Amino acid sequence: MVHRKRTREDILEAMLGRVHRKGLNGIGLNELFKVSGASSGSFYNYFASKDELGHALIDFDWQRLKTHLIDPAATQTDDPIAQIFWMIDALEAKHLNGGDCFGCFLGNLVVDLAEYDPAYRSHLIEVFKQWQQAFANRLVLATAKLKPGVEPQALAEELLTLIQGVLLLGRLYQQPQRLKAGFDQVRRHLREALIEESGTGLG
Template sequence: MSTTPSTRDHLLAVGLERLRSTGYTATGVKEVLDLAKVPKGSFYHYFPSKEEFAVEVFHLYAKGEAERTARVLGARKVAPLKRLRLYFEELISVYGQGGEISGCLMGSLSLEVADHSPRMRSELQGVFAVWQKGIADVLREAIQRGDLAKSMQPDALAAFLLNSYEGSLIRMKAEKSDRPLENFLHFAFDVLLKK
């Protein structure tokens, strides 16, 4: 049985690397084809447009992040707030300055194309909602265990944490420093979520 990825999967993998490193606008179809060593006709056989290609690349990215979320946040043998901190620490190690490619594709696409592409905006909204729910579920568990006050509002708090993390990533890129991410971790876990 062959383990060689299909042409479509290969194009998506190359597209993910390019979208993450150069962004949507700077990534051209020809560039992806050249890097993938795939003829132009193959691209349009699988994807009717660059936007549809970007949506499929985004689905690939979101699938990987959903697997990370399930693995880290779903490890119920670990206390909920500890899992949540470990989760953000892992995200920072992958998407911070020390990562192979710094920054989050969700944040980058939100800034670059969400205003101009209703389709991409809808995709982003859906994934942000799922991501926020995963964080809120862990916060609910922490409240039930007595690790957080019952007055905490897990959905609003999850939105705040997610927005703070994404904002820290943007600031990290502007400053070329992990300091904004370290600041996020400190205030989120040593101040806000501290019992």
């Protein structure tokens, strides 16, 4: 088999889908070499081990989420609440348009890797903290729109927890309508925290 030269990003992009479906512990390096078209030499040129690959995949997927979901929200509207609704809508569309729902890649790795190695647990905790903070920062800016007693950090945590639950059950049931209903619950939870719904623009 002839292997063409692959960049680090090529390899991560090619491997991510298979790892998403099977988990990192459920897939061998030979299968990863095959799906990515990378030789073992190319692989070890970028990654010292399978564990290092796992950490690279976490960073790679998180960067994609920031690039395609979190950062673009700010270009859609100046309203921070509308930005959160936009992120929820975009995440729903991403998973509905992806065919079979395999859940959140990062959420799946919590189950797959967090007990396997404490370093993975720490890495994933940091990523989820950043994701939660992306919600919290917007909620802080919109504090005047929140009902009395609603704390931005707590609401951000609740939204992320709900989203992860929706995607986990989406993977279990493989039913688009159930996935849609779950994201509707996320949006409803956010609306219920607002003094009024008007002016949010989205959701």
